[in-house]
Amino acid sequence: MSKYYLFHDQKKCIGCQACVVACKSRQNLPKGPFPSLLITIGPQWVGTRPQMAFAFMPCFQCENPWCVAACPTGAMQRRPEDGIIIVDPNVCVGCKTCMSACPWGSPQWNPETGKVVKCDSCYDRLEQGLQPACVTVCPTACLYFGTPDEIPEVRRERYARAMIHDGEQEN
Amino acid sequence: MTDPTCKVNDLGIWLKKQMDEGKFETPRSRQQATEISGFLSEVCQGLAEEDHITAIMKRADFLASAGETAEIRGAGKKIISDVEENLEIFLGHIQTHTCPSGACPMLTPAPCQMACPAGIDIPSYLTLVGQGRYEEAIDVIRKDNPFPWVCGLVCTHPCEFMCVRARMDAPVAIMDMKGLAAEKAMSARQYKNPEPKPDNGHKICIIGAGPGGMTAAYYLALRGYRVTVIEALPVSGGMMMVGIPRYRLPREVIDREVAMIQDLGVEFRFNTRVGKDITVAALEQEGFEAYLLAIGAHGSYKLMIPGEDDFPQVITAVDFLLRVALGDHRPPGRRVAVIGGGNVAIDAARTSLRLGSEEVTILYRRTHDQMPAHHMEVVEAEEEGIQFSFLTIPKKIHGEDGRVTAIECVRAELSEPDASGRRRPVPVEGSNYELAVDTVIPAIGQEVNGSGLERFEDMRWTRRNTIQANTLSMETHQARVFAVGDAVTGPATVVEAIAGGKKAAHAIHRYFEGFPQPKFPRAPTRRGRMAFFQVPAALKADLKRVEMPLLGNERRRITFQQVRLGLDDTQARNEARRCLRCDVCIRCGRCVEICRDKMGINALELGYMDFDHPGKTDLKITAERCIACGACATNCPTGAMQMTDQGGMRVLSLCGTELNRLKLEYCEKCGAVIGPARYHDYIMRRIREISPKLAGKRVCLDCARQETGRRHVEMAPPEKE
Amino acid sequence: MEKDINSLCFMCSVRCPIQVHVKAGQAVSIIGNPHVPGIEGSLCPKGAAGLSLLSDTQRVQTPMIREGERGAGKWRNASWDEAMEYIAQRLKSVISAHGGRSVAWGERTQLSTHISKTFMRAIDSPNHFTHDALCKGSLNTACRSLTGYTDPQIGIDYANTRHLVLYGRNMFEAMEVKPVRQFSRAMENGARLTYIDPRATITASKAHRYWMIRPGTDLALNYALMHIIIKENLYDAAYVKKWVTGFDALAAFVEPYTPEWAAAETGISAREMVEFAEEVSRQKPKVVFHFGYRCANHENEIYLRRSILMLNALMGSIEAPGGMFIKKGPGEVGAKPARKLTDQELPKCADIRFDKVGTPDFPLPDPAHGVAQMLPEAILKEDPYPIKALMAYRFDPLMSIADTARTRKALDKLDLIVTIDINYSDIAWYSDVILPESTYLERMDSPQQANGLKPQMFLRQQAVGPRYDTRPGPEIIKMLAHRMGLSQYFPYETVEDLVRWQLEPTGFTVSDFAEKGFVAYTDKAIWWDRDTGIKFKTPSGRIEFVSALLEDAGYPSFPAYQAPNAPKQPDMFRLIVGRCAQHTHISTQNNLYLNELVSENPLWISKKSAEKLGIYHNQPIVVSSDRYEGEMHAKVTEFIRPECVFMLHGFGHQVPFAGRSYNKGQSDAAFMENITDAVGGSPAFHETFVRVRPLR
């Protein structure tokens, strides 16, 4: 785990994929790689209600990253200062071992460069005091990024708020 | 070695750097620069047409005139001047699809093609021959050499010296493959001329019907010139016909290929020596606008020993071979001494034997190993019973009644190496002896006989008594007069004369078109990029160079039948599969380096790649070590190394040589390919310590991601939780 | 050098405020304008894909003049001078032969529309029309019939609503960033969402109540809801008394439309309707029955839209926090809006419009927009007079007007077709001249008058110079006007000149926009007094249930309910169409990133119907209507009513130069019949029936 944490509030997510596009656009990627991906589950009927869920899949920036261990060239690295895992394109030779090693499918293949690309939590933006691109553009503000203590207890807060309002309106 | 540089590639690199540094701030200029960069890259990859230059210049003009900053305008100007100054190189990339600098990987020619003086696209025709496509092979060869059959039999084949396969075992039999193609195409009536351009009205006079003159005639005729060839002898072919004996080169071979040139409308005038039978003034009268001197080197050096000029039985090898070629088949004598150690000496000796001479001895000043003659020729001569007397210096020719009776020689020994490292033969005092012979054939060198060319007054001669000509354009110091072949180089090879003839044809055309003459050696033209033969590594490694079958020794001694009997289809098929396809694999070594130094796997042992320090090559070891990660293929700049999934296997191949073949595994969920077990084992070993439990489950990357996503979602109505 | 430019997006027509980061002259990132409350950096996926439009090599890069047959794809590149001269010569000859009225100008409404309108006035043609009718002409008419305002003049207070009711308004896919963001927050605070659609969309999956209604029966539902609300006194009686006319007539009219009757018609249970009516009544007036966005489905479209608006009126939610409001302009605070070129003294055209809007034949649609789908018949029948030239400005009749084959036939009769566009649209490909417009990132535009609770003005500011030989629309029109000898109406050279001229009366200058991208006329939300101050612009000054506009034109205010048309054959499906979050109409299908996300439009078909036809998921199928037959892929799903099939709009492009979208999917317009709501003006896009069979 990096020192940061990205929380995806699936309740608010509408699956629009602005996050995915902003991510590709930031790295100026061609067709193919998705360093972050939004996975749609459903729809399925839950009673009379069609239910869909979306899972946002950036890199989880593992504490003990398999991709780094698998990489024979040293291109895949964990930044000591913040634990973000990055790939150095100057060292990567495109052996794809990181891709196969990662259980979450996070490292992606860039067919234009013949190298791996991945979510690097937009560390360049973080260094400028900004949020990652995906978090910044999310229209419903369902993505939260920060150190774990900064992440709001979203679900608990929502419940509390709903209780207050519903109390007013419903019974 | 410094990194190779190419003007086109350099400009592309420079432009990219300018863009990376943000020199093109306005998007419009940046777009123009991006487009130029794209065009340059296409030029470097051989994907460009000539209008690419126009397109580049149009955009550069925009930058130079409408660029928003002085820097952008400066860049535009630099691009314009770079292209203008190096137009020859830019056009070369586009027209020939080769960049001999080595900086443009896709355009780097094969060493064999570079070595061929005529620049034949050897890998392409070898492939075609290997597929039995002889007609197309001949078309490819004749784009650069109108004498594939002749050269298929007698070429000195520099290509084979440079053949990379030689660093593994023995060179590909490039020459023999060419001979086969010509024979097969001719026999199937598929040996055809290309369609010539329409008549352009210009008249060209070529003096000498040897390989140089006739090659020029061929390419000029194809370009629509009206060509006349003037020949002093009654036959065409020059030294090919009157210097090379028939058992090496049958007359029919020359005749058929010359006939192809005649077929293009080239006029031949035989028995016509310029300066004697026709004057230069008369030729001018006829309206010839340019001349090509291709008179060869038919004069002979003299032995400068007593008795040389006193007997009719002393006949130079050149004169002897000419006489035989023109039909005089009397033996020169019973006991013949041939003097010299070169190919001509061997030819004279073997010819004498075939005419019925009983004893033929070659006298040579130096040792066997120092004989300049081609090794195979020496071996075949020895097999036929030619005697050799080495370290033997002729001193005097003795005779009686106007007939030669003996040659007096002195034995020699080699000196200690002198300052230049040369070991000279030094006569041993008092070792004189006489060898009883009735004929002496000196074969110690030829020279140009320039008589009759005096009217070309501005032409200059070298101290070697050859015509001085620029070896790129074949121009002499006389305007409108070009020269090629032995007349320029001194006695040299057929293929050099052919190369010269082709260069001269280009130069004459450029002269008429008003184009400047080339400043650099013209790069050979890549005629295609043929599909690879799929060959297992073991077979590739084990295929031995084809052995040319030879005529039986008994027949050889008594007839002029062709000695080298030629290859058959099967032999050719196998021989073509020995080719390493250096037109695609440029031996940059990136694959080896990545596999060994970056991946630490070292599954590629391709020692042949280094010209200066070839190491061990083991094509079979890859299958033992390679994990099929594909990094070599990904980083291969030319597509020589490829990794593909076929028939349930992942196959790594280098120019079609299957280096490794591993069974694919499939995703347990969706059935997508997930690569071979050995690859996964490699990864598992690397991550074992941090993921000890992970084993067995094989899902593809997409499914892994989907799976994880699924585990992360909650599916519940959006109400209170 | 790095800088941030505050500007306006134009990946769709919503024009969300954006901020473009520019480094060494190149745009390197786009985010939502962080200075704008309710945006705060956010973008939709289309907005996020803006840079791939900017860098697209598959957009029009230089003026082009057709060389071969129309649509054959043979072009020569031309200079702007050459292209303008070419157009001007041909326009002049058309005008001299057939008069100014023979020129039509079709446009997707945008910030520069006042300029093209000025051009048309200057050449004495009444035939400027916009895309609007195709989207929501009947809604516009419905709004005017009830309130005197058009739909763009009415806003929705998403942030404070307690209940949002959507009739097929698929707001989480056909998304506008600010409403999505505001309503997401409202939902977090307990706001409820009811969604009514024959197809279960993502929006449906977010709703607290989802009704999979029988297609075309929404009006039945609404009549029943009004029946319940009136019968059970669930309406805001004080508000109705004060602000509504014709309530009694409505009450009498809906009396027979019981929930039980509607249940049979719509497939929604009567009990649910009653529960719903009771719920919204508790929440009133913080209730919004959304009047819709694209409202062009049925021949009685205007009456459905009126019924939705009437439900709002019954809830007392028009001009109520958490409900709807009338947008306030600068006049509310005594300030002035930016002026427009059309404010000038311009020739008055005496001719009627080609679509006959404003005549007794077609009295009610908004003449400011006209009725685009009338164009093909007007050309073909030369009724009311010949049309000989078409200027298409970011508007594509081939893919936007139903019945493409017919439209193409009409276009073939024209002497001149000119397209101004960024992309190689299908109409561009079918034109005689293509004039490439600079993208929204490469140009400044006329200021946007953003009326609302707090009137503001936004400015699209140029982030980067044009990448190709393109120009901003206002400069293109000015160039053409100059060639036509009409310069006097276009007092500017550059867009910046124009903006300065427009801003003159406002007291603001261009530089005032630099910091935040907008200027505010006030910082306080303006609500009119619900007792005394709501300024309805109807003749009565109230919400007219019984509408003077309609009745005066001879149309009823409440027509009796008519069941939707049945298919001609029982094996046919009603074709319904819609949008996804990743594409804008017909304009983004070739965008590198958006195309990668959604590259084709499969046909949604219910599992039940598919099983009957032997069609499985992802199978190639043939879809045919009376107008067209084409191949698609089947998306077999439980989430659509069995009597209808669905396809996304905007696919099936036929331009080889736009390689990513070329021949991908099918265009809904090709299948459709060109049918119009004769009262309101919208086309009826959901009145086409198709057959589906597996591809053999």
Place this chain on the structure above:
Amino acid sequence: MTFRNGQKVEIYQKSADESWESYMDEFVGLHGIITDPDAVKNDPDALVEVSLDEKGTHRFPQDCLRILED
């Protein structure tokens, strides 16, 4: 020095001979193989044919050549 077919050589200097042409200047330092020595009489004055690594086959005067190995 006599040159034989197949010997590896280096163009180690420019030649003073008249047959040396200016484009050959950039060949200095390159390695190659003797492909056609003086095939007749080991004349130190004869031009010999050398195939250069990646730079083609040319005739050179002998004073610019040096044998790299036998």
